[in-house]
Amino acid sequence: MSTHSKTQPRPYKPMSEEDRRKQMEESNGEPVLDFSTGRVNENSTPYIDYHSVDVLLSLQHPRSDEPAEWPFYITGQIQELLFKLMFTEVNRVRDFLFEDRLDEAIWYLRRIERVQRVLTATWEPISTITPTEFAGFRNELGTASGFQSYMYRQLEFSLGHKVRRMAEAYRSVDWLYTQVTETLEAPSLYDAVLSLLRRRGMDIPEECVTRDFAEPYEPHPAVEAAWAEIYTSPREHHELYVFAEALSELNFQYSRWRTTHFLAVERIMGYKPGTGGTLGVEWLRRVAEHRFFPELWSVRTEL
Structure with missing residues (x-):
């Protein structure tokens, strides 16, 4: 059942439910916007790392000037x-x-x-x-x-x-x-x-x-x-x-x-x-x- 893929490393540590509750209290329920703490890659965010968004969105290479x-x-x-x-x-x-x-x-x-x-x-x-x-x-x-x-x-x-x-x-x-x-x-x-x-x-x-x-x-x-x-x-x-x-x-x-x-x-x-x-x-x-x-x-x- 191989799909020739490998498990990716975790740049950010997993969070528990207790971690999430604590974070919500510290942010007063607002979205967290500072990801500098514990960051491994300074050019990334947790979402980008999880979905490999930077890699995914770099894979489009059309070969013509036709918009379609x-x-x-x-x-x-x-x-x-x-x-x-x-x-x-x-x-x-x-x-x-x-x-x-x-x-x-x-x-x-x-x-x-x-x-x-x-x-x-x-x-x-x-x-x-x-x-x-x-x-x-x-x-x-x-x-x-x-x-x-x-x-x-x-x-x-x-x-x-x-x-x-x-x-x-x-x-x-x-x-x-x-x-x-x-x-x-x-x-x-x-x-x-x-x-x-x-x-x-x-x-x-x-x-x-x-x-x-x-x-x-x-x-x-x-x-x-x-x-x-x-x-x-x-x-x-x-x-x-x-x-x-x-x-x-x-x-x-x-x-x-x-x-x-x-x-x-x-x-x-x-x-x-x-x-x-x-x-x-x-x-x-x-x-x-x-x-x-x-x-x-x-x-x-x-x-």
């Missing part, structure tokens, strides 16, 4: 941070499931759904870019394309969309290829789901839970039958029923993000080829048709 490149550039960076957050939370849910902590898994799925809504909303600033504005900086992208995002690729792998060849985009960067490959070969969220269902007494075949996790998952009729049993007996399987709908919501919100993506691109650049060698909008349209947790989706037709 700014929303494109910054929104892309915001999406990368949200991919990292989702990847972290999805893997947390997966681990809860392997530990039979279903109630906690459901709670964290609630947080993931909120993150997904924010992620989808990030297309709003980009959708304001006109074709003429985009043409003003598109050439500066070279062969850079969103599908090369390693956080997005790891997120897709962690949710169960395993495509080994997609890891090849990172082979030239040793640490990154190792990281992405580890995610590819690890159990996905859906692998953990099926393992949980089997332990809870559902008729999940052994072949569905003991397999090569780097290979694409093949839907199985017995798994669809298990979901059908849960949906047709919601009182008997109440917790699993609630869990099924939480997974369905994750799937729904992810599909909304993908669909909004291809609509935004279609609006901005039409049917031009993508910068990364794809068909552009047509490629995104096909990607948007993919669904995670396949039997959970297909069972709806049978109910």
Whole structure:
């Protein structure tokens, strides 16, 4: 679950509730404006240090004079941070499931759904870019394309969309290829789901839970039958029923993000080829048709 990041040192010591009460009394409830006491970095404040704001705001380097490149550039960076957050939370849910902590898994799925809504909303600033504005900086992208995002690729792998060849985009960067490959070969969220269902007494075949996790998952009729049993007996399987709908919501919100993506691109650049060698909008349209947790989706037709 590595994201190739390290814990940062603490320039300012942590505060207790008693420390905060004392500070409030000394400031008469007004904001503290003097941070000289105990300061390690004279060019910083506690907030800057905690969020690494000075580093974060120094990472924007548009390559053209076109003003519309700014929303494109910054929104892309915001999406990368949200991919990292989702990847972290999805893997947390997966681990809860392997530990039979279903109630906690459901709670964290609630947080993931909120993150997904924010992620989808990030297309709003980009959708304001006109074709003429985009043409003003598109050439500066070279062969850079969103599908090369390693956080997005790891997120897709962690949710169960395993495509080994997609890891090849990172082979030239040793640490990154190792990281992405580890995610590819690890159990996905859906692998953990099926393992949980089997332990809870559902008729999940052994072949569905003991397999090569780097290979694409093949839907199985017995798994669809298990979901059908849960949906047709919601009182008997109440917790699993609630869990099924939480997974369905994750799937729904992810599909909304993908669909909004291809609509935004279609609006901005039409049917031009993508910068990364794809068909552009047509490629995104096909990607948007993919669904995670396949039997959970297909069972709806049978109910």
